[in-house]
Amino acid sequence: MASMFRAASVAFFCILSIAVADAQPIKPSASTQGFHSRARLIGGGQQGEHWLAGIEITLDQGFKTYWRTPGDSGLPPRFDWSGSENVASTEIRWPAPKRHEDAAGVAYVYGKQAVIPVLVKPKDPTKPIRLVLALEYGVCKDICIPANADLTLDLSGADSERKAIEAALAKVPLLQKLGAQADLSILSIAPVAGDKPAFTVTIQAPPGTKPALFPEGPENWFFSASHPAEGDRFTVTIEEKPKDVSGPVPLHLTLVAGDKAVETEVSLDENGKPR
Structure with missing residues (x-):
């Protein structure tokens, strides 16, 4: 009888220990x-x-x-x-x-x-x-x-x-003005006609690299960027934007080619056209 009681006590203690352990908060680590x-x-x-x-x-x-x-x-x-x-x-x-x-x-x-x-x-x-x-x-x-x-x-x-x-x-994009004369730069942007607001981004990139463009706007603005159509031009399309918005709207363009990257800020009007 005593052995049965001890066994039951041990089992209860184990269950209680597990429950207490589970209740302990997980401490953060490195x-x-x-x-x-x-x-x-x-x-x-x-x-x-x-x-x-x-x-x-x-x-x-x-x-x-x-x-x-x-x-x-x-x-x-x-x-x-x-x-x-x-x-x-x-x-x-x-x-x-x-x-x-x-x-x-x-x-x-x-x-x-x-x-x-x-x-x-x-x-x-x-x-x-x-x-x-x-x-x-x-x-x-x-x-x-x-x-x-x-x-x-x-x-x-x-x-x-x-x-x-x-x-x-060293991989963080360097801040750069529009039109900067450098090995890697965003030279200009210009509106293009289409079903959705869009514009071309003309760039300069080192020979032999495959540049990629990453457009970012404010909350609830969504953009897409094509591969360069002619090696030095991207088409950026505004896929969605808020209905009621007033300009100017900041747009960040991050351009990456090889081991170089730059970031340029430009402005759009309320219709999504470059200012």
Whole structure:
């Protein structure tokens, strides 16, 4: 009888322990394994008044994740830093994406391994900095699956990942004025007639490269960009836009060719025509 009671007590204790364990909140760590992916925070030491950090997303073979604007489909990354300590601001720097086209349309993506740099400014430079990030991102092969990661990292003088962060920063498009004379540049835009508002974007790119153009507008504006029709001209079409809108409307054009990338801002009127 006593042995039966002890066995029952042990069983109850095990069940209770499992229940308590399940009830404990999951503590964030520097890295998290997700759906066909692994996300982690990395640090690169101090740079002036900022600290270098990065969000690294490593993907299984054949999978991809998305840029700040995903294209025709997909989920852009979302960052919640509200749990961080001694952080005045976090500035995301976006490396240039790649253009991926399949049956679902055209997507703006990162593949294999992406490092998204973050410039962190502390509230008090004399005190420790702890990054706490709730990350949401999309992982896609044939369909897009939402993924989540709860990450934390104490920034210190260690800069073991500085090279990876600096390599990602080198891929961030350079801001450039319309018509700039450079190896890679957006020279002009001009309206074209059609069923939908559209315009041509004339570019200059280094010989032997295959340029790609990524148009971005305000919320609820959706654009598509063709392959260059004549090697130096894209056609950008406004697929959707709000009904009631007033100009000027900012439009960001990111041009990528080889290992170079530039970003140019232009303005449209309320009808979607270049100003």
